[in-house]
Amino acid sequence: MSTTAIPLKDLVPEYIKHFEAYIPSKPDDELKKLYGCDPLYRLNNNENPLGPPPAAGAVLEHFETRKAAIYPSGDAYHLRQALAEKFDMNPDQFLIGNGANEVIAFVIKAFCQEGDNIVTADKTFAVYEWIAEFSGFSARLTPLSDFGFDAEAMLEAINERTKILFICNPNNPTGTYWNREQLINFMDQVDGRQIVVIDEAYCEFVENEDFPDAMELLHQYPNLVVFRTFSKMYALAGLRIGYLAGSLEVVDIIRRTCVVYSVNTLAQSAALKALNDDQHIQRTRDHIRQEKARLLPLLEKLGLKYQSGEGCFVMIHLPMSDTLAYRKLMAKGVMIRSMTGFRFPNWIRVSIGSTKAMTAFAQALTELIEQQS
Amino acid sequence: MINQPQRQARLTIKDDLAFLPTVQTFVEKTALAFGLGQTEALALTLAGEEIFNYLCTQVKPEAEIEISCYNGGYYAALEFILPIRNLAMRTFNLTATINIDDENSLDEMGLLLASRMVDHLQIGQNDNGRLQLLLRKEKSYPKTTATNRAPSKPATKNFSIITPEAEELKFFISESHHYTSPELLPQEFSYPGKIVDMVKAGDYQAAIVRDSTGRIGGGIIWYWSSTKMVECYGPFILADDTTPSISPELRQTMAEALLEYCLNAIARSPAVGLLNRSPSPDLPQHHFETLGTVLEYHNTSLPTERPSLFRQMQEDPGAVTWTDPNFEPFLRSEYQRLTLPREIRLTSDSGENRADFSVLASEFDRARHKVTLRPLWAGNDMEKNIADHLTLFTREGLDNIFFIIDLGQSWQAAFGPALRENSFTPRLLLPHGGKGDLLILQKTEPKKTESVS
Numbered sequence: 001m002s003t004t005a006i007p008l009k010d011l012v013p014e015y016i017k018h019f020e021a022y023i024p025s026k027p028d029d030e031l032k033k034l035y036g037c038d039p040l041y042r043l044n045n046n047e048n049p050l051g052p053p054p055a056a057g058a059v060l061e062h063f064e065t066r067k068a069a070i071y072p073s074g075d076a077y078h079l080r081q082a083l084a085e086k087f088d089m090n091p092d093q094f095l096i097g098n099g100a101n102e103v104i105a106f107v108i109k110a111f112c113q114e115g116d117n118i119v120t121a122d123k124t125f126a127v128y129e130w131i132a133e134f135s136g137f138s139a140r141l142t143p144l145s146d147f148g149f150d151a152e153a154m155l156e157a158i159n160e161r162t163k164i165l166f167i168c169n170p171n172n173p174t175g176t177y178w179n180r181e182q183l184i185n186f187m188d189q190v191d192g193r194q195i196v197v198i199d200e201a202y203c204e205f206v207e208n209e210d211f212p213d214a215m216e217l218l219h220q221y222p223n224l225v226v227f228r229t230f231s232k233m234y235a236l237a238g239l240r241i242g243y244l245a246g247s248l249e250v251v252d253i254i255r256r257t258c259v260v261y262s263v264n265t266l267a268q269s270a271a272l273k274a275l276n277d278d279q280h281i282q283r284t285r286d287h288i289r290q291e292k293a294r295l296l297p298l299l300e301k302l303g304l305k306y307q308s309g310e311g312c313f314v315m316i317h318l319p320m321s322d323t324l325a326y327r328k329l330m331a332k333g334v335m336i337r338s339m340t341g342f343r344f345p346n347w348i349r350v351s352i353g354s355t356k357a358m359t360a361f362a363q364a365l366t367e368l369i370e371q372q373s
Numbered sequence: 374m375i376n377q378p379q380r381q382a383r384l385t386i387k388d389d390l391a392f393l394p395t396v397q398t399f400v401e402k403t404a405l406a407f408g409l410g411q412t413e414a415l416a417l418t419l420a421g422e423e424i425f426n427y428l429c430t431q432v433k434p435e436a437e438i439e440i441s442c443y444n445g446g447y448y449a450a451l452e453f454i455l456p457i458r459n460l461a462m463r464t465f466n467l468t469a470t471i472n473i474d475d476e477n478s479l480d481e482m483g484l485l486l487a488s489r490m491v492d493h494l495q496i497g498q499n500d501n502g503r504l505q506l507l508l509r510k511e512k513s514y515p516k517t518t519a520t521n522r523a524p525s526k527p528a529t530k531n532f533s534i535i536t537p538e539a540e541e542l543k544f545f546i547s548e549s550h551h552y553t554s555p556e557l558l559p560q561e562f563s564y565p566g567k568i569v570d571m572v573k574a575g576d577y578q579a580a581i582v583r584d585s586t587g588r589i590g591g592g593i594i595w596y597w598s599s600t601k602m603v604e605c606y607g608p609f610i611l612a613d614d615t616t617p618s619i620s621p622e623l624r625q626t627m628a629e630a631l632l633e634y635c636l637n638a639i640a641r642s643p644a645v646g647l648l649n650r651s652p653s654p655d656l657p658q659h660h661f662e663t664l665g666t667v668l669e670y671h672n673t674s675l676p677t678e679r680p681s682l683f684r685q686m687q688e689d690p691g692a693v694t695w696t697d698p699n700f701e702p703f704l705r706s707e708y709q710r711l712t713l714p715r716e717i718r719l720t721s722d723s724g725e726n727r728a729d730f731s732v733l734a735s736e737f738d739r740a741r742h743k744v745t746l747r748p749l750w751a752g753n754d755m756e757k758n759i760a761d762h763l764t765l766f767t768r769e770g771l772d773n774i775f776f777i778i779d780l781g782q783s784w785q786a787a788f789g790p791a792l793r794e795n796s797f798t799p800r801l802l803l804p805h806g807g808k809g810d811l812l813i814l815q816k817t818e819p820k821k822t823e824s825v826s
């Protein structure tokens with residue numbers, strides 16, 4: 001055994017020294033013990049309470065154990081074929097990742113080198129900013145305008161070292177979105193100079209007519225890259241599978257940074273079955289609509305400001321520290337997302353869960369507010 | 374914590390008194406080059422001499438001592454580093470070589486002498502487990518004088534929060550004296566030039582309210598007090614309660630905007646919490662939780678009781694807390710009051726062998742008559758060791774004496790009985806401030822107190 005200390009000071013890059021690892025929440029059994037609560041409802045990760053579409057569920061139930069010994073398709077061959085058919089595109093326009101999180105890393109690695117930067121909003125999904133920063137690239141952040149991405153501010157933030165613009169549409173956590181006209185206008189102004197990523201992790205939840213399907217714009221804008229995930233609407237978050245789509249020339253570049261075999265067999269098969277279940281989408285949308293219709297009047301009654309847009313979540317402004325509210329709600333058996341980390345201090349985000357979970361949340365929140373006043 | 378400044382000079386030298394003149398010249402010349410005035414450079418040089426002298430008598434011959442001088446912009450810092458294997462651990466103790474009952478011997482105590490000559494002295498272990506002595510001497514700055522001047526016009530509601538330029542920052546700092554009672558302003562606010570240099574050095578961060586006509590409406594300052602904790606001063610709004618053109622609502626909106634700016638600047642960083650140890654009337658309290666209070670002893674008057682307000686920056690992941698049974702009731706009630714999920718594990722002395730000598734790290738803040746002790750090593754003499762330190766501090770006129778225990782480090786719990794015997798009482802619990810929560814104890818006198826609201 002070597003007894004000399006590892007010279008970490010010399011080994012570790014500066015940008016890693018200053019970066020703090022993301023600490024995921026502990027497993028339920030540990031949390032229940034710590035907070036002394038049972039049951040515990042998780043309303044913090046925007047998961048689908050209805051579970052996966054039935055056909056995808058069946059894949060999981062009937063999985064042949066001997067298949068676990070065999071490597072998966074390295075590039076998710078069949079799934080890409082199915083996606084190509086669904087969106088009327090070439091299978092090589094898709095790259096599948098271990099969750100959309102992994103494809104964020106693919107894109108950044110493919111286009112950024114030392115000194116480069118990405119542009120995104122300050123109050124959006126954190127992973128674009130995180131991956132850029134722990135890879136040594138800076139994230140130029142623009143403030144939201146009226147809870148939405150500010151196109152003008154983003155265009156102004158571009159400099160000669162900007163490689164990628166990330167737009168979350170609809171935005172997690174505010175639920176705002178750019179309509180078709182706004183998106184096209186933005187793409188025209190970028191004019192092909194940078195890669196524009198539209199993260200559509202929550203697009204299947206949007207019912208409004210004017211919501212743009214960025215897939216349809218791919219042939220028009222070869223610098224456009226679209227992200228989708230099976231974690232949200234399709235309820236396969238535990239299997240970790242998401243994908244990106246883009247023009248052949250751009251995807252050909254991104255493919256070079258892809259980790260092959262990172263998506264497991266079960267995930268590929270379940271995703272394949274989930275893809276065309278439109279009834280599942282309808283059922284989920286109905287559920288979310290109903291639960292929001294129960295939740296929002298309660299928030300009004302409690303006198304709480306909220307921001308509820310598209311997607312399976314609602315942001316609520318509290319008259320107290322959100323990290324304190326997190327602990328108090330945990331003690332009552334409900335886990336929400338505190339929003340200080342999203343740069344929305346004193347806001348929480350609650351995911352729309354099962355009716356039972358939402359009832360528990362309503363009661364816990366009411367108690368919390370009543371105790372406070 | 375002292376941030377690593379940009380410029381530095383280093384000298385590696387054997388512990389031989391023959392090198393004393395070399396050390397003197399090195400410290401004096403670099404301190405002057407780094408911008409200290411003659412008086413301050415001389416003080417740092419003398420302190421450096423004392424330390425070098427002390428180390429030469431303490432460490433084994435032939436040890437190498439690394440001496441660095443840092444330019445911190447508003448201060449010069451001098452650092453001595455040497456491997457622990459070359460010295461007895463007791464060398465860390467301020468009281469190591471003196472007979473505490475003999476007042477004359479205090480003056481022979483190099484470390485203590487050095488501490489009198491600088492603004493800040495820290496003795497402890499650095500990240501690589503080596504002995505580190507860090508001395509800091511600040512430049513001298515002119516004090517701001519409260520002038521009889523017409524009040525500045527308050528800012529209007531068309532404002533934004535910005536990072537101030539140097540002159541704007543100085544304006545905000547100077548003006549704050551007209552609107553805030555002195556005990557609520559940090560000492561540094563008496564020296565606007567110093568704050569500008571602290572911001573320039575990256576040790577402080579600042580934001581102000583500026584309206585569309587350029588008027589400055591208030592500000593906030595924040596800084597990293599450890600690798601995990603951020604502390605803030607303010608927000609301070611530049612308006613009398615009676616200023617007609619600023620409504621209470623506008624005042625609140627400005628304060629809220631300043632605080633949110635600070636919170637958003639440290640969100641997604643390693644900060645686990647934001648602490649405010651002298652809440653101003655404008656601080657939006659609904660963002661915070663009250664942790665507890667500390668007593669501030671002033672030489673003459675009664676101590677003032679100051680609440681500490683805190684907010685977590687991250688979701689609490691739970692933790693294990695190790696404690697001596699003495700502090701269990703305090704901890705249980707605080708954990709319950711704050712809804713902090715903790716598994717409390719009690720420790721006890723089961724007769725196992727311990728080192729003969731305990732070791733304490735000390736940190737002096739002379740301007741605030743304050744000293745903070747932290748355990749480095751548990752040993753059989755803990756009670757006497759703490760008592761000796763206390764005698765020393767009392768003689769030095771240091772009335773504000775703190776002891777910080779990291780509840781995440783089980784071995785530190787052994788100091789519990791010794792702390793109780795020396796009348797230390799738990800005052801504050803700082804969630805996740807160290808490896809676990811930090812328990813901040815204060816040496817308290819059974820005197821009456823005054824409270825600051």
Ligand SMILES: Cc1ncc(COP(=O)(O)O)c(C=O)c1O
Nearest residue numbers: 099100101125172201229231242
């Ligand atoms: C906007 C957005 N993009 C991407 C992801 C990542 O999803 P995945 O589970 O596919 O990694 C999430 C998950 O929360 C998200 O909210």
